[in-house]
Amino acid sequence: MPGSPWIAAALAVFAWWASTGAILVATRRAERTGRPARAVLLATPVMALGIAGFLWSAGRTDVIAVYAAAASALAVWGWIELAFLAGVITGPSRMPAKPGVPEWERFIRAWGTVAYHEMALTGAFIALAMLSHGAANRFGLWVFAILYVARISAKLNLYLGVRKVNTEFIPRHLSHLPSHFREARINWLFPTSVTGLSFAAFAWSERAIAAALPAEAVGFALLAALTALALLEHWFMVVRLPDEKLWRWMLPKRQEMMEEGPDAVR
Structure with a gap:
């Protein structure tokens, strides 16, 4: 049933x-062809659909609208991530x-490597917040907020x-x-990060269980699953597990790319 929070959580995981795999494949393809700007340009309709879906779903409170809001937020996020990874x-x-x-100079230099990306994400967050101000369905904004903070x-x-x-x-x-x-081994921020994400995942789960309407149960289940995944990604940074195997199998090897050259794919 589409209104089941369990199905919503499973769909969030998928x-x-x-989406991560699609971004990695597009990035590897852009690296392979030497045309990163073209890859981002070809993905622009995804961004446009994300904005359109976000606006369409903002005034609706049914289950389909909640799924559409979440998918739209992921589309906007994914386009910006592709633009970053494509350089x-x-x-x-x-x-x-x-x-x-x-240390202060090290931080400034590190910030300089991702500054435009962070500004783009912040600008998109503010824009989505303004577009959904007073809207009945703000689950899309919350999805983007989770991705942003994580x-x-x-x-x-x-x-x-x-x-x-x-x-x-x-x-x-x-x-x-x-x-x-x-x-x-660990830094001072990590315990705060995992504690905050754990609390948020618990809070979203509690809201999903207590929700009176199927659309609310689905929305909060999506938020709980995405927050739990963000928590899992944080733990992957301290626990040596081969999480890269989840996507490695779908990507062309770089050695093969070097042998085929930039003209291999047109």
């Missing part, structure tokens, strides 16, 4: 896996980290230091990014 929206600095600099938290944890830094899916044109990460 959407997380599928179109990154930051003014494309230089590796400079060793031995003071991404900032993840980036800060990578900057401060985590046990596992996975750089396998970072494209070559962003090879300077890992130099701004730090490996460490």
